[in-house]
Amino acid sequence: MLDVGRHPNISLLAYSEVEKVRGQAGDFQVQIRKKARYVDESRCTGCGACTEKCPTVVPDAFNEGLGQRKAIYSWFAQGIPSTHTIDTEHCRVFAGKKCGACAKACQAEAIDFDQQDQLLDLEVGAIIVAVGYDVFDPSRIPEYRYKDLENVVTSMEFERLLSASGPTGGHLDRPSDRAVMDRIQELEKTVKKSRRAVDNFEKKFARSSEDFYAAYQPGDQDQESQKWAQAYEKWLKEKNELEELQEKAKGFSVAKKLAFIQCVGSRDIRFYPFCSGYCCMHSIKEAIIAHEHEPETESTIFGMDIRAVGKGFEEYKVRGGNTSKITYKRTRVAEIDKGRDNNPVVVYEDTQHRQIRREPFDLVILATACAPSRANPALAETLGIEINEFGFFRTDEANPLDTSKQGIFVCGCSHSPMDIPESVAQASSAATRAVQVITRHFGPQAKGLRKAS
Amino acid sequence: MSRDVLVIGGGIAGIQSSLDLAEMGFQVHLVESLPSIGGKMAQLDKTFPTNDCAI
Numbered sequence: 001m002l003d004v005g006r007h008p009n010i011s012l013l014a015y016s017e018v019e020k021v022r023g024q025a026g027d028f029q030v031q032i033r034k035k036a037r038y039v040d041e042s043r044c045t046g047c048g049a050c051t052e053k054c055p056t057v058v059p060d061a062f063n064e065g066l067g068q069r070k071a072i073y074s075w076f077a078q079g080i081p082s083t084h085t086i087d088t089e090h091c092r093v094f095a096g097k098k099c100g101a102c103a104k105a106c107q108a109e110a111i112d113f114d115q116q117d118q119l120l121d122l123e124v125g126a127i128i129v130a131v132g133y134d135v136f137d138p139s140r141i142p143e144y145r146y147k148d149l150e151n152v153v154t155s156m157e158f159e160r161l162l163s164a165s166g167p168t169g170g171h172l173d174r175p176s177d178r179a180v181m182d183r184i185q186e187l188e189k190t191v192k193k194s195r196r197a198v199d200n201f202e203k204k205f206a207r208s209s210e211d212f213y214a215a216y217q218p219g220d221q222d223q224e225s226q227k228w229a230q231a232y233e234k235w236l237k238e239k240n241e242l243e244e245l246q247e248k249a250k251g252f253s254v255a256k257k258l259a260f261i262q263c264v265g266s267r268d269i270r271f272y273p274f275c276s277g278y279c280c281m282h283s284i285k286e287a288i289i290a291h292e293h294e295p296e297t298e299s300t301i302f303g304m305d306i307r308a309v310g311k312g313f314e315e316y317k318v319r320g321g322n323t324s325k326i327t328y329k330r331t332r333v334a335e336i337d338k339g340r341d342n343n344p345v346v347v348y349e350d351t352q353h354r355q356i357r358r359e360p361f362d363l364v365i366l367a368t369a370c371a372p373s374r375a376n377p378a379l380a381e382t383l384g385i386e387i388n389e390f391g392f393f394r395t396d397e398a399n400p401l402d403t404s405k406q407g408i409f410v411c412g413c414s415h416s417p418m419d420i421p422e423s424v425a426q427a428s429s430a431a432t433r434a435v436q437v438i439t440r441h442f443g444p445q446a447k448g449l450r451k452a453s
Numbered sequence: 454m455s456r457d458v459l460v461i462g463g464g465i466a467g468i469q470s471s472l473d474l475a476e477m478g479f480q481v482h483l484v485e486s487l488p489s490i491g492g493k494m495a496q497l498d499k500t501f502p503t504n505d506c507a508i
Contacts, residue, residue, distance in 0.1 A: 001491055004468055004483065009475035014485045018461055027454050032484060062496065079489025122482055123455040130460060130467035132492055156496060163498040170498075285501040316502040375486075379461070412466025413493075420465055420500055427469035434458045434470075435477060441454060 005080040014081055019119065021127070021383050025407025026441035030122045036115040038086035039072070043110035046074060046082025050102035050111065058090045060167070064157040066175070067167030072102045072111075077165060086111075125441060126407050126434035129393060130427065131379065133413035136265035136272070136369035143335045144264065144366060149344050150176040151255075152336055152364045155282055162289050172254040172290060172297075174363055176342035180245055180252070187242040194235040201228040255362035256296050259346050260287060261333045262303030265369030266417075272369050272390060278419035279367035280307045284320045286365065291324040298325045300361075302333050302348060310419070336364055370417035383408055392416050401430050409433045457482060464492020 004010055013032055020031040039050075054070035062069075062076045071090040074082055092099035093113055103111040135156050138146040146152050151174050153161070164170040168178070198209050201224075205212070209232045216229050260283040266276040280303065287299035306328055308317040320326040331348045339345040343360040350357050372391030380387045385403040386394040393410045396402040401409045411430035412423040456479060460471045463485030471481045483490070499506060 001468065001495070004463075004471055004490060007472065007475045009479065010471050010481045010483055012463075012483050012485075012490065014463065014490060015488050016484050017486050018459075018484055028459070030459055030482075032482075037488070064496075073488075075487055075489035076491070076495060079491065079495075081489060083488070085488040122457065122459065124457045124459040124482065125455045126458050128458065128460045128467070128470045130462035130464060130470060132462055132464045132466070156493075159496060159498050166498070281501045285499065285504070289499055289504065310502075312502045411470060412462070412464060414462065414466075420494060423464075423466045424469045427466040428473050430466075431458075431470045431473035431477070434474065435479065438456050438458070438479070442456060 001078070001080045012081065013120070014083075015085060016120075018379070018382055025405075025437050026125045028124050028127060028407065030124055030127075032120040032122060034118040034120060036117050037083060038088070038091075038111065038113055038115045039084050040110040040112050040115070041081065041083045043108045044083045044106075045108055045110075046084065047108075048074070048084070049105045049107065050084055053101040053105040055099065055101060056090050056092055058087065063160045063167050064154070066157060066160055066178075084110075086113075125438040126409070127383065128427075128430045128434055129379070129383070129385075129403070129408065129410040129414055130412045130430070131373050131375065131414045133417065134371045134373050136371040138264050138366045138368055140271065141264065144261070144333075145336050145338070145344075146366065149336060149338055149342075149364075150174070150179065151342055151344050151362065152366065154366050154368045155260075155279070155286060156368070158286055158363075158365045162286065162293065170293060172256075172293065172363070173252075174255050174342070177249070177252045180249055184242065184245050184249060187238055187245070191235065191238045191242055194231065194238055197231045198228075198235050201231060254294055255290075256294060256298065257360075257362045258287065258290060258297060258299040259344075259359075259361040259364045260299060260301045260303075260367060261336075261346070261364060262301065262306075262367045263332070263369075264366040265371065267304065268369075272371065274390065274417065275307065276370040276417040277307070278370070278417065281310070281313055281316070281419065283365065283367050284308075284317055284326065287326045288316075288320050288324045291326075298327075300327045300329055300359075302329050302331050302346065303367075304332055305330065310421070370413055373414060376414065399433075401426065401433055407437050456480065459484065462492070463487075463490030465494040467492070 016032050016034045019033045022029045050072045051070045054072045056071035057068050059065040060067040060069040072086045074084050088094040160166040213232050265271045291297045308314045333348045335347040337345040339360040344364045345358050345360045347358050385405045388394045409430040411426040458474050458481050460467045460483045471483045474481045
């Protein structure tokens, strides 16, 4: 990523969209909309002083909503470019309120609330489409109760929980436990505040609240007494809830019994009939890493079969079973139920023993399908190319990276579901196809090429 | 007529295409809709089968 930002032959247009495309192979005219970040790219150093001061906290999309960011943010810590961006949907200034805390904190004077979108016109000889995929939304499968049960997560969410730079610092804290910890933090603040209100009454009347409340009659018309009683009741209620949750939190530990459910949305005629290809290996990898983090971790991978097709993949699968406490179960999970202590219960048929089983787990991870990007139809229209029956870009049978328009190529998961090594290999192929178009128009020497550093 | 190439999408595929073209001496315009490049791969902790860091 760093190489892209530094390469003299690459102009990086982040936070931008393709608006219009005209022309044909060798001679395309493209209009790009560079969206306003409300931060001057040439001035911002990416120091993050603005995010520290920003008062607005919102869920962080990079962390799949498991973490939090501010209304002015960088997409992720090591992001290229590191230029910060203001999220106009949540920023107080764009809601018409007084703020500007970021502008005060910014020593580089990069904040510009009046910035406008910019339209750039480019001329290019070839176009490569590499827009990737969307994670399938598992809430479309009601029997897996993804939104309903807190401890049922997608493989991408699990990835963020595993990451040392993620919202839990790499600890496998369960989402239900994290919600309790958040509530405890919130309550600690409010209890302190409501206690202060009670203390004020005690000081004013030089009497303990317990004595006062024991003698207090609800019908008492004295307004001060009523307020004191209310304040005392509020404090008592909050304190009791806090103590209860603190007691509960003592029993929390990281998730150690994991279930991975394969083919969530893929190989399913209700959604996508195709195999997404990478999910089997992805689940095995996640189970191995979870075991590396916490050696007591045991994982069960529920799937119709494990498709470990690739260099070194089968060996990786076997190694996971031998050294990382992974069990592979041949089944299709029917349902996920709610169990005790927020433990999801996996209901499945054990096909080896011909028995229906119900097994509770600490955390269930759904290996979600590689869904075509929702933006594909609009982009296809802009580019004048076709999409296929699933929503991926239609390609030529004989030239698998060629779209329905000459000079436009596609690679990676916007072509079809594939893993990283395959995406990289295809990307290099697409680059070569693009060069072929250009050299066809400029001759084999393609004079005027710029030497790379 | 232009020798430049437009790459749409700054995930691992777009990054690889851009670097290959740039190394071959072509000018690349890399367009990404999000504030930073990296795509889905940047969200991954480690990658199989070598368990290398994704970033």
